[in-house]
Amino acid sequence: MIPCASCLILIVSAVHLAQPLTYEDLEFQIxxxxxxxxxxxxHENIVIWQDERHGFPDIFGYDVLRRVEFPLITDSSEQWSPAIYREKVVWTDFREGTDNIYYYDLWTDKEIPITSHPAYQFKPTLYGNRVVWEDYRYIEGCLFMYDFKSRYEFQIPTLAENPSEPQLYGDILVWADNRNGDFDIYGYDFIRHTEFPISTLSKHQVHPVIYEDIVAWEDNRRGNDDIFIFDMSEKREWCITTNENHQRFPALFGDILIWQDDRNGNWDLYGYDLVTQQEFPIIMGEGNQLMPQIYGTLIVWQDDRNGNWDIYGIDLSMFSPAREQKFMKNPDTIFCLITGIFLLFTLIKQGKR
Structure with a gap:
């Protein structure tokens, strides 16, 4: 058995040699x-993505808790633009020679087509029993919805022209459309059956996302792409990023807003805490980190550091923005604890042999 004094010396030495824990230390390759x-x-512990390992786009998934990857759809045609809510996965599917919306139930392992119209239907989004998509059965484009509960499909009554990137939360749908000559952000309330503007200023406002009463989007009103948000309960809009470079593709969950950011010369990931009103870096590694998504404390994105696009993830639960300042006052604290426990466990185990 190694004496306790020796254990302490080894632990203290390791701590002094250690570097502070960073966000990159917590990331994992999927x-x-x-x-x-x-x-x-x-959604929850399931990650879904578009995968080209067979030479054409398929849909694959990964269970973060079980650390298991699984194929979802590997049809010989193209499947792309997936979305997930609980057990429901939807995507755009070209197997019939035109883009249609398909659905897969993770609990029952059943797949069904949602649309079969010969026109193009793509980029679905879903929440609860609703799935909404871009639909071009009419020349100017429109938004259609399918209700899983009633099994009824209908056109959403809006004045949208070329609507794109619909996003759902609860009873509210948001999207971008160019009815005014450039892209603006609009919303639709399924309870009141009313359409309403969110941001209609000049230049483009695109890529909207919604969580509860907060809508975020990418905004070009200043000549570069910034992230703006609108609080529907307070009827108030404000700018989150003012950096002169581009900030794009926001994602939102709870009080945490994230986006891709090229202020460092390549695309990195940054975040913003809506409660503390503090911005923080997430990933500033090699290559480009794009298209971030967030659920709870889990963030996933596509990453080209290896020469191809891979999916990476990070769990911020140990290093959340709300606790970042406390850790940074003594950045070795968390590493000291982890290292000490690991070394002590190893030495005790060796002593029993």
Whole structure:
């Protein structure tokens, strides 16, 4: 048995040599295939993405808790732009020679087509029993919805022209459309059956996301792409990023807003705490980190550091923005604890042999 004094010396030495824990220390690689894996989405512990390992886009998934990857759809045609809510996964599917919306139930392992119209239907989003998509059965484009409970499909009554990127939360739908000559952000309330503007200023406002009463989007009103948000309960809009470079593709969950950011010369990931009103870096590694998505404390994104696009993830639960300042006052604290426990466990185990 190694004496306790020796254990303490080894632990203290390791702590003094240690570097402070960073966000990069907490990230993990989800895909390892040499082909492209892009456009991840996440709900609870399941990550879904578009995967090109078979030479054409398929849909694959990963269980973060079980650390298991699984194929979802590997049809010989193209499947792309997935979305997930609980057990429901939807995507755009080209197996019939035109883009349609398909659905897969993770609990029952059943797949069904939602649309079969010969026109193009793509980029679905879903929440609860509703799935909404872009639909071009009419020349100007429109938004259609399918209700899983009633099994009824209908056109959403809006004045949208070329609507894009619909996003759902609760009874509210948001999207971007160019009815005014450039892209603006609009919303629709399924309870009141009313359409309402969110941001209609000049230049483009695109890529909206919604969580509870907060809508965030990418905004070009200043000549570069910034992130703006609108609080529907307070009827108040404000700018989150003012950096002169580009901030794009926001994602939102709870009080945490994240986006991709090129202020450092390549695309990194940054975040913003809506409660503390503090911005923080998430990933500033090699290559480009794009298309972030967040659920709880889990963030996933596509990453080209290995020469192809892979899916990566990070769990911020140990290093959340709310606790970041406390850790930074003594950044070795968490590393000291982890290292000490690990070394002590190892030495005790060796002593029993």
């Amino acid at each position: 895909t390892h295939d040499s082909h492209h894996q892009i456009k991840p989405v996440i």
